[in-house]
Amino acid sequence: MKLFRMLGRSIRDAFKSVIRNFSLSLASISCITITLIIVAIAVIASFNVQNFTTEIEKDLTIVIFLDGETTEEEAKQVEKTIKKISNVSEYTFQTKQEVKEKMQEESEVFKTVLDNFEGEDSPLKDTFQVKVKDVEKIKQTAEKIEKIDHVSVVRYGEGMVDKLVSAFTSIEKVTYGIVFALILVTIFLIVNTIKLTISARRKEIGIMRLVGASNFTIKTPFIIEGMVLGLFGSIIPIILSTYGYIAFYNHFDGYLYSELIQLIVPEPFIYQVSLIVLGTGIIVGMIGSSGAVRKYLKV
């Protein structure tokens, strides 16, 4: 009960003081707002990049074609070797005949064309389809497989996928750098706002100390004030990112450029983003104000 009364008082004092030092509070709030808008963009971007890279990675397969004259025995030998490679998670094997049947099923054109080829004449090859555990090492794995006897061609989605992923990760890094710098500036501004509040209430704090208020009682209103600044600062970014992302998603029908890059469905994703933005705002406000309290409030 007592704790709640004290907290109630602290929250009341915090709001009062935000209004009393309105101009400086506004400066801090705007700075938090700008920071959080960029945080929101960064979060949305990085979640989406992560989402579609994992989607792509799931589909990423190494396809291995064996020499035309490979016998069944030799194919088994190849299979054993592939099994031993540590990065291989699973694989399937299809003989020439199976490949042919599958292709014929898929298309009428193939059906008639392939009917002309039987047994040894078939231009098709025995194939393995290998999935890997670690996509980053797919290149090394592919190279290893290429060295196995009777393997003629190895293919995986090299090129485009690699470039896309590396482009997005570098964008991500730059955004995080900007966010970090902005958070530092914001914290600095909040420290100064709280410092002003502390000096405005110096006399009150002195009397509080004389009548036996604990350090906790004296400090809490200032820390809550910082959190309130963070709370106010996160309102606009939350609205912007929520409606902005929904509009963006609808405008592109959920895809970016090609069906390969799928956007995350807005619900419940935007709620998670809002929560992250709100949390970041409040935590940044809290860090700033506790810094000021530690520096300027010697209790």
Add this chain to the structure above:
Amino acid sequence: MDFIRLINVEKRYKNGVTAIYDLNLAIEKGSFVFIVGGSGSGKSTLIKMLYREEKPTKGQVIVGGLDVAKLKNKKVYRLRRKLGIVFQDYKLLPKLTVYENVAFALECLGEKKSIIRQKVLKSLEDVGLKNKVHSYPDQLSGGEQQRVAIARAIVNDPKLLLCDEPTGNLDPAKSMEIMQVLEEINKNRGTTIIMATHDKEIVNKMKKQVITLKEGHLVTNKKKGKYEDEAI
């Protein structure tokens, strides 16, 4: 057992000035004590050490069984809750009414509203300001402001009331009013009162225990003492 004991206390400030030299002192519970002396005699320093605004450089300061000198900064509030302090410049908050100023002390401790109301009105009655509850400090005379400060100091029923020159800004008539309020508190509530002053007239009229300090040394400590010019 004495309520307050000072054992071999020495206080040297960082600028090299020594305010108190090897002071030994005992004050009984429920007593009314004047600490007298000229400027720079160390009486304010002595009061400050009692509420742990200053730490002694040497020795022990024991208040109600608590060694104040060893008290950590974080725990000072535990001592402050057991005592009330009155200053020469009142230290009231100008934007709060008389009632709110007194209530402020209890709000800081997280008291319930109903209890705050009861205690505040009781202590304002004790200092004779029940009819000025809704006034602001700047609407009151100096004597009335000091009585508000006393009400705030006693609102939490402290065992000890420290007064640092409480009549320093008041004329003799108002000063006597304040002294009557303090004497009643001492009598009715059994509060130990320690008051630093250099007001000769008050000390001689009240006939209480007088501790005389001179340049940081204890000169006299007499029950029913007087303000002795030659000692100062």
